[in-house]
Amino acid sequence: MRIIRSTRILESILRQEERERGRYSLGFVPTMGALHEGHISLIRRARRENNRVLVSIFVNPLQFGPHEDFHRYPRPLAKDTGICRREGVDIVFLPAVREVLRSKYLRKERPPKSLSAALCGPFRPGHFEGVAAIVLFFFRIIRPDKAYFGEKDYQQLRIIEEVTLRHFKRKIEIVRCPTVREEGGLAKSSRNAYLSGEKRRAAMKIYKALREGRRMILNSSPKAESVFRTMKCILEASPAIQLDYLSIVDSKTLKKVVKLKARRRHPLLIATAVRIGKTRLIDNILV
């Protein structure tokens, strides 16, 4: 496994490999590190589907707001590279913030407004622009055949699908990977490291509420109102939880759905973001 920090060196290695190996398939897993089973499931899938696997670890300053946790975001680098080695990753790319921000490959990107203004959009101004810019930066250098993203960050995934299509047509396949959860249902997240005791117990209510919402919709096609009421009751039973939003949307357009009974072309998505103390958690479920 090679650990590479320089964009220029990575480019020259990848272009050389392209020439030498002719057709080979390169799978790319972008991460911000503090790797857990969620990330590992993406890496394993990439390993199964490609003969080369590249993982990037980069805490992207462009996707954090001024009062968010950029500086305290966990960075257990030695542990992360150990996991990558164990999982048979070929290249770990660890670019320095300064080099990325100066790179000619980094360009401003405006994701479709209808997607970036939904769900987390109003709570994290500029976040998805920052995510899209950095993912496209990686794509321009790495030119992967397939790139792996978790459904846990569903809005991010939809935005990346769209901006990838915009710039690369079908040259890069975006592979959706299901959310990996802890035993109690809490979605694995690097930010779970901030939770202990009471807060962790509160966080377990999130998936409980989402599952109950899905159960209601599948069993009885009720009014959206009563689904929201039930889910909110479950969440708000925990005084530690502050709700940013709880929405039922079309999983392709992310537009709000009011008539749950109507026939539809795409599954529904129930999505939520909550704050527990200073920690913001998101989760979703497809129906």
Ligand code: AMP
């Ligand atoms: P992050 O390091 O949080 O930027 O996440 C890197 C990638 O891992 C993103 O595509 C995430 O959606 C994905 N990911 C994070 N947590 C999970 C999870 N619990 N299950 C599946 N994928 C995940």
